[in-house]
Amino acid sequence: MKSTHLSLIAGAAVLAAVTGFATVTAPGAPAESAAKSAALLPVERAGLVCPAPSNSDLAETQYTAFTPAGEGGEAKGAAELKPALPIVDDEDETDPKKAKKAEEAAEKAKAKAEKPVLAVKEPGKPVVAEANGSSAPALVGTATGKLAPGWAAQQTTEVSAGGSRGLLGVSCTAPDTDFWFPGASTAKSRQDYIHLTNPDDTGAVADIELYGPEGALKSDVGDGITVPARSSVAVLLSTLTSEAVDQLTAHVTTRSGRIGAVVMSADDRAGSDWITASEDPSGTLVMPGIPADATSVQLVAFAPGEDDADVKVQLMGKNATFSPAGNATLHIKSSMTAAVDLKDLTRGEPGSLRLSPVRKDRATPIVAALRVVRGKGDKQEIAYIPATGPVGARATVPDNRAKGSTLSLTAPGATAKVKVTASAGSGGGEPAVETYTVKAGTTLAVTPKAPEGLKGSYALTVETTSGGPVHASRSLALASDGVQMFTVQTLPDDRGMVEVPSARQDLSVLDD
Numbered sequence: 001m002k003s004t005h006l007s008l009i010a011g012a013a014v015l016a017a018v019t020g021f022a023t024v025t026a027p028g029a030p031a032e033s034a035a036k037s038a039a040l041l042p043v044e045r046a047g048l049v050c051p052a053p054s055n056s057d058l059a060e061t062q063y064t065a066f067t068p069a070g071e072g073g074e075a076k077g078a079a080e081l082k083p084a085l086p087i088v089d090d091e092d093e094t095d096p097k098k099a100k101k102a103e104e105a106a107e108k109a110k111a112k113a114e115k116p117v118l119a120v121k122e123p124g125k126p127v128v129a130e131a132n133g134s135s136a137p138a139l140v141g142t143a144t145g146k147l148a149p150g151w152a153a154q155q156t157t158e159v160s161a162g163g164s165r166g167l168l169g170v171s172c173t174a175p176d177t178d179f180w181f182p183g184a185s186t187a188k189s190r191q192d193y194i195h196l197t198n199p200d201d202t203g204a205v206a207d208i209e210l211y212g213p214e215g216a217l218k219s220d221v222g223d224g225i226t227v228p229a230r231s232s233v234a235v236l237l238s239t240l241t242s243e244a245v246d247q248l249t250a251h252v253t254t255r256s257g258r259i260g261a262v263v264m265s266a267d268d269r270a271g272s273d274w275i276t277a278s279e280d281p282s283g284t285l286v287m288p289g290i291p292a293d294a295t296s297v298q299l300v301a302f303a304p305g306e307d308d309a310d311v312k313v314q315l316m317g318k319n320a321t322f323s324p325a326g327n328a329t330l331h332i333k334s335s336m337t338a339a340v341d342l343k344d345l346t347r348g349e350p351g352s353l354r355l356s357p358v359r360k361d362r363a364t365p366i367v368a369a370l371r372v373v374r375g376k377g378d379k380q381e382i383a384y385i386p387a388t389g390p391v392g393a394r395a396t397v398p399d400n401r402a403k404g405s406t407l408s409l410t411a412p413g414a415t416a417k418v419k420v421t422a423s424a425g426s427g428g429g430e431p432a433v434e435t436y437t438v439k440a441g442t443t444l445a446v447t448p449k450a451p452e453g454l455k456g457s458y459a460l461t462v463e464t465t466s467g468g469p470v471h472a473s474r475s476l477a478l479a480s481d482g483v484q485m486f487t488v489q490t491l492p493d494d495r496g497m498v499e500v501p502s503a504r505q506d507l508s509v510l511d512d
Contacts, residue, residue, distance in 0.1 A: 049260030051195035069124035077145025138232035149496030166271030169487030204257025283363025285387035289408030289473030309364035350445035352410035390469035392493030416467030427455030
């Protein structure tokens with residue numbers, strides 16, 4: 001037979017560069033030597049999904065996409081976000097004329113979905129697009145080559161009146177198979193929809209579980225939710241159970257396929273915003289960027305394992321770390337959602353919340369998020385801050401305006417330095433760079449230096465240059481009819497670079 005040569009290391013290197021997955025070590029190779037031989041390479045492919053912006057006819061949405069300048073993959077590349085396909089239910093249609101019209105409408109929608117809503121042409125310059133009303137679709141997209149590393153997108157929606165009133169911002173997310181949402185609700189005063197978006201050409205099947213203060217909520221309809229190929233499904237959480245629970249944790253998993261998941265939350269009394277997924281369960285969590293003028297802060301946490309969790313609650317303020325009076329610790333029972341009202345704990349200064357185990361030898365994994373309120377009475381507005389990972393090497397948030405952007409940086413361990421780059425504007429302007437020192441155990445809130453000659457919106461890229469880990473978030477504020485509307489987006493590592501082992505050992509398989 002003809003000899004066949006298969007280099008496993010070379011194959012692993014290509015897979016890692018394309019997908020961003022971890023390194024592979026050759027059998028028998030010492031871990032230390034593998035680490036020395038590994039190299040950082042830019043990812044060559046990235047995917048994002050964005051939920052349908054709003055169900056309000058008054059909604060005004062701006063999409064922004066951006067790839068930071070720097071080392072990229074191949075010389076060429078593309079980064080496009082296209083409309084998701086509408087779901088057409090015509091299986092039971094018996095009238096030939098109606099069936100034909102439905103088929104024609106589906107073909108038109110498919111053709112429209114092939115046209116990008118926005119496409120990044122070059123690193124370092126954001127692109128924007130606008131959509132108004134309730135018919136704006138969910139978006140799915142892929143970036144390749146030099147436009148893949150760090151590719152980010154944001155949708156920001158302003159709704160001036162009605163039950164969805166507010167400034168709703170969400171960073172478009174990478175598809176995955178497991179999501180936790182502390183802070184969701186089935187209360188009568190809330191309308192919480194979980195948006196499931198499938199970017200792939202095959203259908204996905206998802207399950208939704210809800211956990212309240214007493215444990216799992218009974219539901220017969222949260223299992224086996226089909227999300228068709230390249231489509232998006234919105235599920236009203238209160239239709240999954242008969243129990244009205246003010247603060248709960250929603251858990252979304254997939255049986256097959258992968259999806260993007262995010263919760264749109266509307267409160268009759270305090271406006272609306274998106275709830276994005278918490279960082280994966282961990283013993284220590286950080287929620288950065290509580291505004292200085294927050295009038296109410298509510299912590300919602302959940303322990304998904306078999307063990308209860310006892311955690312220290314600490315605010316990393318402007319100058320020091322301290323525990324809120326009366327809430328120094330929190331006990332979280334296994335599979336039960338715990339919520340505590342921390343009121344106006346920042347007291348006029350910006351801050352970030354850290355949860356850590358009371359006992360270091362019992363670091364029970366948890367998930368958590370903050371529900372933050374600004375204003376009082378009928379002038380209230382809400383936003384959510386989920387637990388998030390550190391900035392790491394680099395993180396980016398698009399859609400910053402000339403006014404209203406605040407960047408919050410917190411260093412839960414050692415003092416750190418970060419470089420913050422404001423990109424060129426979508427309509428013009430020169431990039432601006434600032435360096436900040438974040439002292440250990442504190443939160444630094446800054447107004448970013450806008451690009452010189454800014455036209456349009458710009459992106460902020462944060463890079464850790466020295467010291468300990470830094471967690472970050474960006475708040476965007478917009479005043480409307482006396483209401484200080486705002487939204488907060490966290491900045492976890494963009495994973496634009498991946499560690500790939502060098503091909504130092506030939507693992508060829510030979511067939512004689």
